[in-house]
Amino acid sequence: MVRTMRRLVAVLTGGLAAAVLSLGPAETATAAPKTPPAGVQITGEGLAEPLRLRAEAQPAHVVAIIDQVNFLGRTGQAKGPKAADLGPKYTVVVYAGDVPKQTYDLYPKAVGGPRVFRPAKQPDARKTAAGWFLGRLSMSETLRTAGVPLERQFDTVSGGVGGGERVIPEDALNPAKDIDEALGELQRLLLLNVAVVLVITSGLAGIALLVRRRTR
Known part of the structure; x- marks a missing residue:
């Protein structure tokens, strides 16, 4: 019985060793190749x-x-x-x-x-x-x-x-030029607003005068 167990252990050990050795070359063969420089x-x-x-x-x-x-x-x-x-x-x-x-x-x-x-x-x-x-x-x-x-x-x-x-080109960084343009735009906007107010005021005055004449 003892001899039989020893033989079985020897066979199993030999099989495991053979399996380990057979895995070594396979892993090396399947390893990913290095990326070429x-x-x-x-x-x-x-x-x-x-x-x-x-x-x-x-x-x-x-x-x-x-x-x-x-x-x-x-x-x-x-x-x-x-x-x-x-x-x-x-x-x-x-x-x-x-x-x-x-x-x-x-x-x-x-x-x-x-x-x-x-x-x-x-x-x-x-x-x-x-x-x-x-x-x-x-x-x-x-x-x-x-x-x-x-x-x-x-x-x-x-x-x-x-x-x-x-x-950025130097001529694109001219603060004086930018300020002058901004002031010019603001001036034109103010003049436009004044003109609109004058037109509305004149219209209201005309309507008021017309209503006053008809009510007399």
């Missing part, structure tokens, strides 16, 4: 060769460049500005590891504000609609900081969902 490549005017940035080496620049295109909606405008109003073009390709995933055309100096064009044909063969989008106001400075030869732009400040907002 991101990167961007920029080509365009003034760049003799592609500007390549990797997340492990320049994380801040890579995040800033991707932030210029990661807010685009599914559909954009079918028609963009005139070619003469676009300015220099910079093509940004977003990578996952060494595999290109997305491509965009950036126009930081476009008339009326930066523009982004998303081609319908993407490197990863995914289906998307071509479209034009308004870009972030910080586009020019972001590209310049990353290494694109652009002139420094002083009319943008960082912050906000849009990546920046334009500094």
